Amino acid sequence: MNETPHPLNRRHFLRTGLAVGGGLTILPSGTLFGAESANNRLNVALIGAYGRARAHYGTLKSENVVAICEVNQKNLPFATKEFPKAKVYEDWRKCLDHPGLDAVLCCTTDHTHAFIANWALNRDLHVYMEKPLAITVNEARTVRATYLTKKDKLATQVGMQRHADPNFNRLRECIHDGVIGSLKEVYVWGNRQIPKPGYLPAAGPPPSTINWDLWLGPSPEHPYNPEYFSGGPGANCLQWNMYWDFGIGQMGDMGSHTMDLAWNVLDAGLPTNIKASSPEAFNPDVTPVNLTASFILPPNDWREQIRCTWFQGGAMPKSPSGGIDLNRIGHGAMFKGDKGFVVADFGKRIIIPDGRSGNMSYYKPRPEAELLPDLGNFQKQWTQACKNGKPAATACNFEYSANMIETMCLGLAAFRAGGELDYDAAKGVVTNNAEANQYLTKPYREGWTMNG
Ligand SMILES: NC(=O)c1ccc[n+]([C@@H]2O[C@H](COP(=O)([O-])OP(=O)(O)OC[C@H]3O[C@@H](n4cnc5c(N)ncnc54)[C@H](O)[C@@H]3O)[C@@H](O)[C@H]2O)c1
Secondary structure (H helix, E strand, O other): OOOOOOHHHHHHHHHHHHHHOOOOOEOOOOOEOOOOOHHHOOEEEEEOOOHHHHHHHHHHOOOEEEEEEOOEOOOHHHHHHHOOOOEEEOOHHHHOOOOOOOEEEEOOOHHHHHHHHHHHHHOOOEEEEOOOOOOOHHHHHHHHHHHHOOOOOOOEEEOOHHHHOHHHHHHHHHHHOOOOOOEEEEEEEEOOOOOOOOOOOOOOOOOOOEOHHHHHOOOOOOOOOHHHHOOOOOOHHHHOOOEOOOOOHHHOOHHHHHHHHHHHHHOOOOOOEEEEEOOOOOOOOEOOOOEEEEEEEOOOOOOOOEEEEEEEEOEOOOOOOOOOOHHHOOEEEEEEEOOEEEEEOOOOEEEEEOOOOOOOOOOOOOOHHHOOOOOOOHHHHHHHHHHOOOHHHOOOOHHHHHHHHHHHHHHHHHHHHOOEEEEEOOOOEEOOOHHHHHHHOOOOOOOOOOOO
8 A cells, every 4th residue: 555645735736736836947858847756756546457557567667556456366466566565456446536546547448448537537537548448439429528628637648659650740741741732531441350250158157366247347248258368468458359348349459559640640520421331241249350431521721521431351442553562551541632642551651642753843841840749758748748737738638539439439330330320420419320329339237337
């Protein structure tokens, strides 16, 4: 147990440090007093202690991990070894009420993300949530709505850490600066395929080390099966994220990262029309492997209305040129303008000018001094935003990320509804097919609420 004395005073300092310390020097790191002195550390709860959480242990070493929540006792020692003073919890609902918390970093199953995010925001806690932020349209809308009432005081980030690759900035710059003229259309794809027939059958009682009831959390009942736990650390999500009650398949998995390549460029809100198609029939247990979903994104102050299409599990956009095999890019994005194409993966981009001359005299790359600043360390961007008085400045805050995942979830809703949806984004309602509104949410177990 490690409770910092006078937590309320400390929290007040962390949140109001800028105002209180008007005369202090804020160093370029963004942290008050520069170095991370003991009283400039966040009191963090780590929820979901192993697997993906390992990627955050390093960042958390600069903070105070005061609480750890884990449903699998076998996974707990990895984290308690790193953070021996933390109080241990099994139920995240109790963990969030740990006295003196400032922030939560969560690496649990996808079906708990929106719940934990919303409960944490309701308690005025900063949140780093692993991707995807939500697995239904309504979950995304609930978290965004709560976040927007608190965005001036709470820092949030969704674990789309590839965003820190400088290629994300370079892509945004070159497309905004007109390297392919006016943007006309965007294509994003991922080739991962994890076919499964259906939920796993009952395989005896869960071992005493796993609290299966808490693992299920808000999800409807399913019998325990060890295969849900048979993946390697950090890849175990591939054992459960394709089942509707636990995830949204590749939309939320690699889709979170890959759509981010496009979303970072587009300055998009929410779509007005969604179409989806798949060679697969709807399976009530498992999300589709092969899916194409297109989204009409309204115009904004720098681009016209465009269509953005997501392809997964074997579906692919057409190559812009015979010499370019898009299949060799496992997860990528392609931007089509009236003067050419940009094809990108996470770390590189290829510019393909239109026409035989390849004349690009219309394009002037921006001077080095005007390049977008490097994001730096993605996790640190969040811990610094918790402290430096600019909480909304994180790249993948809950407004940006909720818009993106709500859009992706609408693609799945269109697939389930069997075709095309017109969407009133202000109200969160499908207007051309009343039946389809049932796919904007999902059933939950009695006793679980998102608004706790
Ligand atoms: N950002 C990335 O690149 C990246 C990479 C891998 C995984 N992830 C995300 O991280 C999350 C976890 O993935 P994983 O592969 O580590 O999964 P996992 O099944 O190994 O779960 C991670 C840990 O959380 C624990 N846990 C599960 N449900 C819990 C609950 N309700 N309360 C407390 N602890 C709970 C598990 O026992 C495990 O120790 C997923 O949402 C996944 O999408 C992100």
